[in-house]
Amino acid sequence: MVHQTIAISTTKASKASSKIRPMSLSLSTPSVFKRSAFATRWWGVSAALLLAILGSLPGCSSTPPLDEPSSAGTSAGTPPADTRALPPPITQSKSRWVAVPWSDLPGLEQDALHEAWPAWLRSCERNQPVWARLCPEVRELAKAAPEAQRDWMRQRLQAYRVESHEAQTSGLLTAYYEPLLDASRLPKGDFRVPLYAAPSDLGKRKPWYTRQEMETLSAAKAALRGKELVYLNDPVDAMVLHIQGSGIVRVSEPDGRQRLVRMAYAGTNDQPYKSIGRWLLDQGLVRDASWPGIKAWIARNPARVQELLWSNPRVVFFKEEALPPGSTPPGPKGAQGVPLTAGRSIAVDRESIPYGTPVWLSSRGPQTSLNRLVLAQDTGTAIVGAVRADYYAGSGPEAGELAGRLKQPLQLWVLWPR
Template identity: 70%
Template sequence: MVHQTISTKIKPAAKASNKISPMRQLLFFRFKPWWAVAVVAAIVGSLAGCGTAPVATAPPSSGYPPPPASVQDTTTLPPVITQAQSRWVPVRWSELPGVEADAVHEAWPAWLQSCQRPTKPWAQLCPEVQQLAGDSVQAQRNWMRQKLQPYRVESHDQRAEGLLTAYFEPVLNASRLPLGAFNVPLYAAPADLARRKPWYTRKEMETNSTVRAALRGKELVYLADPVDAMVLHIQGSGLVNVTEPDGRQRMVRLAFGGTNDQPYKSIGKWLLDQGLIRDASWPGIKDWIARNPSRVNELLWQNPRVVFFKEEALPANAVPPGPKGAQGVPLTAGRSIAVDRSSIPYGTPVWLRSPGPQTSLDRLVLAQDTGTAIVGAVRADYYAGSGQAAGDLAGRLKQPLQLWVLWPR
């Protein structure tokens, strides 16, 4: 998916699951990892499913003995591994905070997704990952200790602390035709997108007759709120409940289909810089728009970047899977992250540590996505899921981060 991250001043807030409350982060620096979407979300500090998936509980132990002392704790550590944007420093399993407390089985569905497209280092281990899917947490943890070596991720100047933000998948209503209030179009990529770099700006798309002609027939759906459209552009994808011309309704996913290659500019930051608001949350922006309807275009045109979408059908009568990340596999709420690919390869299991202040996280996650704002050695964007609760979390989450990659021995 490709998303942007928005960062603003964040006030302490109570824990929440998925989305829509003060989406502070969302307004500042974000072009999401590749996408972001799902259905209802359920999480707080322990987001574990997508959409409406409930938080899983640990399966009963299958009789496996508790994990032995780490092999690494009694052997010589391997050498440092150097990546383009990071260095990996080997550590012992005992140095990973919370490793005995996390319900690692909740990360196994995400790991199985990555094993659908395994990179070379993981091809041999993925059959074992699949065999362990139904095993106990202790068996899974024991296998990880035996097969994987933890490495602390650092920058080349040996800084081991970075930044964690979050993204999510909006769930919106739309019309297939421009009817009543539903008059804000979302477009598929125009035919000449690849021939012009960058393509036209948001303002040119709305005011230039030549550009408008190039977009004619590319309208996928229409939203009723231009700010909701901006949220979708920032997150990179979303679930949309579409009313068809015959009145039927169906849920589809609008997935990331490209951009106009213009730079991302935060409308929340612009409002703050102009002294027009003090709190750049989405509710705050919508409130300003309600009081200044004649300045809506002026505001939205501050961000010249536009996302083009492609429509994806969803399975009938089932919880939709997460949107596909840059690895090409569906994301799992609370267990997928976007990373800088030059620091951590796609499909890598990662131990994530973020102590708050919004929510404390010590958990196993999978590197499955990327984003234009997700740059640097110790940098991650946490996929919170879909819907309002996930949006609330994504809007607040901006806190210190440490990462350890778990790499085959």
């Protein structure tokens, strides 16, 4: 899943919840955004709005015996001391990992580790040799108490602080989410904005046509004819989907039935991503380029929406994926090739942190404070650098509100096999 980030806030926002709960999706769920008179809405990336993604951990054959966890100090809430010498740093293409004692990880004793275990198990479905020895143990601990999971991590893993080659330890955290939008299978009424499957000549022409050219040039229109998957009733919604990289749509079928389907990432036109929030700032049109600020500008300037949208030439093409029965669909697949887990998956620069790596994330800002175990399972075009992460907030309006505003300092520690 490919996404970009749109939160570019220059004003202080109200505090949002740090507990991200995926929205329960049903055919009767009301539209995520309330529509203004001129019918424009938007979607928010990676993000944290402005959304795509990575790969992997293995299945394993033999299971080494688990070390007996130490209980020293745990009854009083104090972790056992680790007297082992720290290993030397590990160098990656865009980062350096510096070994630290586990006591350096803020909030380790308070995190509900069991909430991260499903994401870890999904990463273990991928074949990554470095984790082959430990994935069977990860599976065995899936239903263990958080205290046992914490003890195992201390014994079997080493914590490394992630920093740049220039020893910069602080970076940036943003967030992205998966929107829920209404759609029609056929163009009718206000539903006239198509989401396209990839055109047949996409690989022959690089870069492909820009967003503006796709809407104005006859050659581009001809190449897209018959590639329409569904129609939305708002061009800003379509832009949001292009930014986030995937979304869930409630489709009205020709026979009158409705069903939920996922519009999953299937490629791009290879044009550069341009932030519409940055365009508004550069034009001097807004001072707050968070998603709420962008929506407020759109409401005041409906005649300039097309100009705003054309400022970003990048377009995402989609493929339709059926959703399993149930009120809460699994997350979209990230770059690692596994479904993302709300609040426990992050997008990273894979030249800094390999896909499938468990990571300790710490971030404190005006939106939320986070100290938690997450898995590196995705990437995005705007997610570049040693200490950089995009936090998958989940689906629905609460996740969208956080994703549209979250932009705050970040520290990361990778947890690597000893």
